[in-house]
Amino acid sequence: MRELINNANYDVVVVGAGPGGSMASYYASKNGAKTLLIEKSQEIGEPVRCAEAIPRLEDFGIIPDPQFVRNHIKGGYLIAPNGKKIEVKGGKTDGHVVERKIFDKYLAIRSARAGTKMAVKSRVVGLEHNGDGYDVIISHLGEEYTVKAKIVIAADGVESSVAEMAGLKSKKIPTQVCSCAEYEMTNVKLLDNEMMEFYFGDICPKGYAWIFPKGDTANVGLGVIDKNKKAIDYLNEFIEHPILEGRLKDATPIEFKCGGAPVGGPIEKTVDDNIMVVGDAAGQISPLSGGGIYLSMSCGSMAGEVAAKSIKNNNYSKDALIEYENRWKEKYYDILMAELKYKNVLQKLTENELNALADAMDEKLEEVDVKKIAFKAVKKAPSLLKYFKEII
């Protein structure tokens, strides 16, 4: 592997072999760019910091392979503090719960098969602009190496350091990061083996708690934003909470996961000369759900395509790479900003107001259409108008 990183030249260097980086490098390679994907961990996909739910993969031409799919999902239950359940099913709510360790590795192998070279246990520690592109400085087994890249794609996830090394602002504000803890457990009694469960209220301020079916196990976790009490303490309370009606009584953990979900919306600038930012690093993650696998894959794909095109056209300036920013913004910016607004409203509701909202909602929905829900809720519970004014 050493010759791959020892003074080698690449068209495109992608940093981070998460879903964003593997998709970006796949499309860069597939479209003819000489591409290196660099991952600092010795095992791709580790450590897992995820509840592992993804919507349909078919959009990416990827078959939901049994090697990584653990559970098919039909939809979910939204559960209010008073226990009222709203069933959301049908429409576009189906998806999968995957084994991220295997899924991430699958995507990396798919990229390698398209021609990407990979360096693992290799950490990017610096970027230096050399006029023509970047010198990417890599630490591997205690030695430093440098490779040259015409284009760098920063896909380093929540850590968001690589874009900062290039002078872009990608670090997040702490009040906009959901602090998460999760046990993967077995012997969980689920409400339904193909439905996800979402719990809201004081059990998990400004976030939510979840139980996602995962074949023989379930991911039981939560994400909070709270200065005073830690996610792990909320989690230990949640698994014993009466709202679960003893369904975790016999459950036992088989894995522990934790992490931060940057739910504050996208960063301002995702391109500059010779660099693009994708995935969590770019804040391409749903502010409402914290789901980022689909978005990082989709935006990563766009970045990979634009990188390859820029290489063909011999132009890696910001003016050429801006096509990536235009494309992802056209598809997702309005959705992300609307979700950010909804999240800010939801975070303000007290338990009583959440209950009133749930009571005003239909018990069965095909999708979560926030505007429609807000409109109905205000009709039934006019006291909610002060929050929902902006949405309606």
Add this chain to the structure above:
Amino acid sequence: MKVNHEKCGYCGACVGVCNKLAIELVENIIVIDTEKCNDCKSCMMVCPLNALEE
């Protein structure tokens, strides 16, 4: 800022909010450069496990 390695779950959430680039996650070990750290405590707030200490 200091990290208690016994408590740390090596998730990198703290790294993502440190705009002084003072924290790095090296494989599964958090390394804090105390020279760069300005004690803003951003990292402490997002840590799910209370692994960061002043």
